[in-house]
Amino acid sequence: MITSLSAIGKQFEAENPGTSVEFIFASSSELSAELSDSGDADVFVSGDRANMSVVENAGLIDAAPEPLVANSLVIATAPGNHDKLTSFADLARPGVRVAVCGDPGACASATRQVEDQTGVRLHPQNIDSTGSDILKDIAGGKVDAGLVFKTDALNAGDTVSWFAFPEAVDAAVMSWIAPIKNSDQPELASKFIQDVTSAAGRKALADGGFAQLNKKFAS
Numbered sequence: 001m002i003t004s005l006s007a008i009g010k011q012f013e014a015e016n017p018g019t020s021v022e023f024i025f026a027s028s029s030e031l032s033a034e035l036s037d038s039g040d041a042d043v044f045v046s047g048d049r050a051n052m053s054v055v056e057n058a059g060l061i062d063a064a065p066e067p068l069v070a071n072s073l074v075i076a077t078a079p080g081n082h083d084k085l086t087s088f089a090d091l092a093r094p095g096v097r098v099a100v101c102g103d104p105g106a107c108a109s110a111t112r113q114v115e116d117q118t119g120v121r122l123h124p125q126n127i128d129s130t131g132s133d134i135l136k137d138i139a140g141g142k143v144d145a146g147l148v149f150k151t152d153a154l155n156a157g158d159t160v161s162w163f164a165f166p167e168a169v170d171a172a173v174m175s176w177i178a179p180i181k182n183s184d185q186p187e188l189a190s191k192f193i194q195d196v197t198s199a200a201g202r203k204a205l206a207d208g209g210f211a212q213l214n215k216k217f218a219s
Contacts, residue, residue, distance in 0.1 A: 004208035042189040048106035065178035069210035099126035099146035113171040151209040
């Protein structure tokens with residue numbers, strides 16, 4: 001999402017001279033906790049509904065959150081996938097060193113959902129805070145594979161290989177966006193949300209690896 005939102009932000013600045021869009025990128029759980037403490041932002045984009053609800057329950061949301069796009073897990077490996085992993089079940093093979101995301105991130109809940117769906121229980125060697133940390137472990141040879149969101153894998157470039165797997169579809173996670181109360185720039189915040197949720201904004205997100213909304217995700 002970093003690349004896609006940054007591109008949208010640059011376009012927003014160009015269309016609104018004198019406006020500067022400042023992004024704070026971190027895990028949704030970190031951002032929701034920070035917002036709950038300070039409320040210092042104009043717009044919140046959450047990678048899942050749970051962390052949006054944290055901010056909403058703190059009374060900091062100024063309008064109903066809007067669903068954006070969906071993100072699905074993929075299996076990332078060292079370049080070339082030398083262990084010949086082809087499925088989620090392969091991650092439970094003896095000797096395969098796996099990294100997963102830890103709570104309370106959306107990546108962790110999606111991983112548990114796939115485990116419940118398949119009946120395959122992973123025994124991870126590493127439990128990391130973010131998908132970026134997992135990708136670093138893979139690139140550095142600390143693990144053989146890891147579960148990350150597709151967008152994280154795409155951003156990693158050729159430092160890893162990755163592949164989608166069918167069970168991830170039902171565990172896809174929806175991103176949400178909402179304006180924050182007491183914003184210094186409420187009109188610009190509303191306009192930015194309109195840009196992000198427009199057809200052009202959703203295309204930019206889709207180009208970054210996100211899935212477009214469908215009835216299942218939006219319900």
